[in-house]
């Protein structure tokens with residue numbers, strides 16, 4: 664395989680695949696390195712009702728399969744593999760995937776963002792054994808059992824509403840006494856009989872690591888300092904996301920919250936490197952805005968390459 668490309672795109676969510684579609688149609692024969700979480704966050708959702716053009720909605724994985732097929736129809740090449748290192752200090756840029764090095768005249772970063780953990784240690788250790796960051800992936804395992812959801816944003820409420828159809832009871836645990844989620848989502852959750860709320864409370868421990876399963880949560884009220892136990896079989900952590908910028912952190916300008924800084928469209932602090940989707944967007948974070956920014960990145964890359972004689 665040709666290891667030098669005009670354009671390499673890292674990431675295969677809506678931003679990466681839309682960038683691939685536009686770059687392919689511009690005859691740039693892009694290479695997409697799709698990463699271990701191929702398809703991005705939409706692979707973890709069920710029905711997507713806010714992607715324009717589908718009046719009855721479309722399943723997240725189906726949408727990604729369509730986007731993938733559309734990009735490859737025009738000549739985008741997609742390979743599996745996780746990027747292990749990048750060198751943005753000179754052009755062509757080097758992108759390592761395990762022991763193979765690809766080079767590119769322009770690079771589009773669309774690595775997205777990943778769910779945050781509580782950082783108790785035990786939450787990661789019990790991941791897949793009662794602790795989850797994705798209700799649509801793992802909710803089925805808790806059919807007829809009690810669960811908890813941690814967080815107060817739209818994701819937490821969406822997860823709680825989804826789980827309420829499977830679990831006997833859903834307890835939402837939030838560290839403040841007001842929710843960050845949209846009013847419509849709040850109204851829906853509060854009108855759901857088997858969802859209850861515990862306010863001003865943090866999860867300080869998850870039991871039982873020795874048994875290798877979740878049996879209860881240790882909660883601490885951050886106003887009174889009181890601790891209590893809540894018996895649940897599962898806990899879903901929905902406390903936001905972290906941008907996947909680890910590979911680029913020392914080579915590109917980032918915002919204080921870790922997201923890549925872009926200017927004049929999708930340009931980063933290194934000429935020839937562009938960023939699209941959730942890795943650079945902590946405001947809108949929607950599939951359709953990610954796709955739009957992927958389109959912008961491909962057009963910006965095309966113009967950059969034309970300007971440098973490629």
Ligand code: NDP
Pocket residue numbers: 781813814815816817818819821838839842843845865901902903904946947948
């Ligand atoms: P948000 O950042 O909006 O919310 C994160 C929540 O987790 C907050 O309530 C926050 O508390 C809480 N939290 C953060 N860190 C911790 C911690 N260490 N311990 C306990 N709690 C913590 O993230 P979301 O994923 O909910 O949403 C992201 C974006 O996506 C938003 O713009 C949202 O509107 C959008 N979205 C829209 C949906 C829809 O429209 N259907 C569905 C899902 C998401 P605090 O409030 O105190 O900061």
